[in-house]
Amino acid sequence: MTSAGVLREAQTDGNALAGKVALVTGGASGLGRAMALALAHAGARVVVADLDARAGREVADLAGGTFRACDVSDLDANRALVGFAQEVYGGVDIALLNAGVATGCGVGDDFDPARYRRAMGANLDGVVYGTHAVLPALRARGGGAIVATSSLAGLAAVPLDPLYAANKHAVVGLARSLGPALAPDNVRFNAVCPGFAESRIIDPLRDMLSEQGMPVIPAELVADTVLRIITGDGTGECWFVQAGREPEPFRFRTVPGPARPAAA
Numbered sequence: 242m243t244s245a246g247v248l249r250e251a252q253t254d255g256n257a258l259a260g261k262v263a264l265v266t267g268g269a270s271g272l273g274r275a276m277a278l279a280l281a282h283a284g285a286r287v288v289v290a291d292l293d294a295r296a297g298r299e300v301a302d303l304a305g306g307t308f309r310a311c312d313v314s315d316l317d318a319n320r321a322l323v324g325f326a327q328e329v330y331g332g333v334d335i336a337l338l339n340a341g342v343a344t345g346c347g348v349g350d351d352f353d354p355a356r357y358r359r360a361m362g363a364n365l366d367g368v369v370y371g372t373h374a375v376l377p378a379l380r381a382r383g384g385g386a387i388v389a390t391s392s393l394a395g396l397a398a399v400p401l402d403p404l405y406a407a408n409k410h411a412v413v414g415l416a417r418s419l420g421p422a423l424a425p426d427n428v429r430f431n432a433v434c435p436g437f438a439e440s441r442i443i444d445p446l447r448d449m450l451s452e453q454g455m456p457v458i459p460a461e462l463v464a465d466t467v468l469r470i471i472t473g474d475g476t477g478e479c480w481f482v483q484a485g486r487e488p489e490p491f492r493f494r495t496v497p498g499p500a501r502p503a504a505a
Contacts, residue, residue, distance in 0.1 A: 263280045273291070335386050388432065
């Protein structure tokens with residue numbers, strides 16, 4: 242089935258997540274907004290979390306859900322977000338740890354420790370803290386699903402933005418490792434790895450992308466891929482989303498094992 246066909250199919254199913262409660266961080270715009278609306282269309286009750294309260298409330302209203310301000314780089318804020326969802330809806334079944342920002346600096350003369358910490362705080366700490374905070378709630382429901390937003394920058398070298406690549410590679414490593422680690426708790430952990438998708442992060446790159454004829458991936462296609470991950474049965478997978486291609490789990494090569502000593 243083509244990507245467009247999968248998207249149309251997902252949009253017609255309003256019961257796939259009926260009765261489920263979902264958190265979406267970074268839900269006020271871009272990919273998070275599309276994810277929140279897709280979850281609501283599939284029947285989930287959605288808590289939209291973001292620092293942008295105005296836009297976040299607008300998305301929550303469209304999704305028929307609720308909004309909670311949350312700085313994902315703060316562990317206590319993540320715990321409070323989960324507690325809020327439990328108080329309002331009685332539990333949590335799905336967590337989309339999507340909040341992220343552009344790095345804005347490199348490691349040379351342009352290195353800015355504050356920008357570096359801001360990016361790592363949102364893009365990596367937000368996933369780690371969010372996972373730690375939501376796990377007890379998922380276990381209390383007998384299991385659930387976590388999807389973290391990484392990037393194609395988490396699957397390939399990115400010489401123009403090595404720090405962004407570093408935190409997105411870390412998210413990929415978490416997904417591959419926590420997938421099997423959390424399986425005994427019936428908690429599935431996966432990552433979605435979009436290319437240049439419609440979001441604020443690509444705003445500084447739009448002219449360059451246009452000049453190079455690089456298509457921007459609709460946020461709705463990324464959201465549809467997330468729905469496929471949630472309603473599937475895989476864990477520890479990292480799904481790439483690339484323009485003109487069918488989204489699917491990236492196939493990693495096996496790391497070579499230790500060489501055995503030559504026989505005497």
